[in-house]
Amino acid sequence: MKHLFVVMTRKNSNKILVTVAIFLSVIVIPTLIIYIFEGNRLFSSWLYYWHHASYGLSFGLVFWLGNWAIGHFTATRLNWYKDPSRSNTISVIAFIVYGIIAGLGVPLILGHYMLHITGKQLINHAVFNAFIALSIDLVVVAVYFSRFLTKAMMEAIEKGEQLEKVNLIAKYEALKNQVNPHFLFNSLNTLAGVVEQDQKKAVDFIKRLSNTYRYVLDQRDKELIAVEKELRFVNDFMHLAKLRHGEGLILNTAVNSVQKQIVPLGIQILVENCIKHNIIEDDFPLTIDILEEDDYLIVKNNLQKKKSIQSTVPLGLENLKNRYSLLSNVPVVVTETPDTFVVKIPMLNTNAE
Numbered sequence: 001m002k003h004l005f006v007v008m009t010r011k012n013s014n015k016i017l018v019t020v021a022i023f024l025s026v027i028v029i030p031t032l033i034i035y036i037f038e039g040n041r042l043f044s045s046w047l048y049y050w051h052h053a054s055y056g057l058s059f060g061l062v063f064w065l066g067n068w069a070i071g072h073f074t075a076t077r078l079n080w081y082k083d084p085s086r087s088n089t090i091s092v093i094a095f096i097v098y099g100i101i102a103g104l105g106v107p108l109i110l111g112h113y114m115l116h117i118t119g120k121q122l123i124n125h126a127v128f129n130a131f132i133a134l135s136i137d138l139v140v141v142a143v144y145f146s147r148f149l150t151k152a153m154m155e156a157i158e159k160g161e162q163l164e165k166v167n168l169i170a171k172y173e174a175l176k177n178q179v180n181p182h183f184l185f186n187s188l189n190t191l192a193g194v195v196e197q198d199q200k201k202a203v204d205f206i207k208r209l210s211n212t213y214r215y216v217l218d219q220r221d222k223e224l225i226a227v228e229k230e231l232r233f234v235n236d237f238m239h240l241a242k243l244r245h246g247e248g249l250i251l252n253t254a255v256n257s258v259q260k261q262i263v264p265l266g267i268q269i270l271v272e273n274c275i276k277h278n279i280i281e282d283d284f285p286l287t288i289d290i291l292e293e294d295d296y297l298i299v300k301n302n303l304q305k306k307k308s309i310q311s312t313v314p315l316g317l318e319n320l321k322n323r324y325s326l327l328s329n330v331p332v333v334v335t336e337t338p339d340t341f342v343v344k345i346p347m348l349n350t351n352a353e
Contacts (some may be wrong), residue, residue, distance in 0.1 A: 055114050057216035062106050063099075063133060070094045094133070097328070103130030190244050194227065205243060208236040219264035227297065228258035229349060234267045238288075241275055248280040249288040257292055263323050267318040270299040270343050279304045286315070296344040303341050320345065 041048070074094065078087035107129035111117040117125050191209075195202040215233045219225060231253065238251045251271075271288055280286045284304055293300040321332045324346060333344040 002151075024075070033105075048174055055110050058110055059106050059129075063136070066098050066102055067095065070098060096350075099134045099138070100130060100169040103133035106133075132237055150280075150317070171186075187328050190240070202242075205240065208239050211236045216265065224348060225264045227260050227262055228257065229257060230262060230264070230267050231255065231258065234290070235263075235273055237268055238271065245280045245286075246282060248282045248285045249275070250285050251290070251313065252287065253290045255290060255292045255297065257297075257347055260295075260349060262297060262345055262347055263320065263327070266320055267297070267299060269320055270345075273316055274299070276299040277305060281304055292347070293344070295347050295349075297347050298342060298344050300340060300342045303336070303339055317343065 008245075047267065070091070072089040074087065078090060104126050107126040108122065110128075111122050111125045146292065191202060191205055215236075235251075235253075238249070242249050242251075267290065270292075274286065274288050278301065279284050288301050289298070289300040293299065317332075317334070324330070324332050328346050328348060330346040330348075332346070333342075335342040
């Protein structure tokens, strides 16, 4: 209830601010400018006042509508987060160009038809008014950008905090899954069997097990990682899983864009979900394909669900969607058919790692 009251209060405050801004822009400021030039003569008669006030009202209305349209367009159509310099330059140029055109055009038209000014006097009138209008326009630009940049900064901070939170959850879940007693018991049990059969395989198993723990810990402070590094980690993870599940687990990898970026543990989460939610037997093998298509990395498996697993969205997959929603406008795509389960995660072009 308290939160709802705060939201309603903010909305009402915004409406009041907009109303005050319109009143000042359209009525008060134009009237003050006319009074500066006309003095008390402005109030000599209602007809004289209305004649000049209409001029000021029209002038203010044209400027307010134009600036509002430019502000709305630049705020909604330009990408301020990916290319702030370009967006900032376009916005400033648009405001200034409109200020010059409207500042000259409106006084020329209204001065001629409403105030009946002609010749050199009309040109001087237009130039002077354009100077005043452009000065006001620059103030509007300054106010607009200070408000917009403050809002953008707060949104960026909030977005960063959300991303940090979901990343911590993802890495905690991944680490918890790796060190939980069930995983550790299976790994040690597999290791015991391997030691009896082949000591070289046992040493390799221990190294790969160590690599999986080290990778999870090393990536705890990173938002993105190269596909190449993630695939190496997944190969170690799958090697451990294959020793446990035997020939019933098959992994195929065909990815060329290894320098592109994905979220850490992204592939591993999807591969682990495949193993966890599907039957794996020699007679019913689980085949996992890691592919690429356009700017997507694809993890695909044949569907043979375990009956004991409920048909809900896995927590890891939901977390993966949330992490990408904070990093990119490109969504994670999930497709399920009677025979296959496919997840597409965006590969991002960035130098961040």
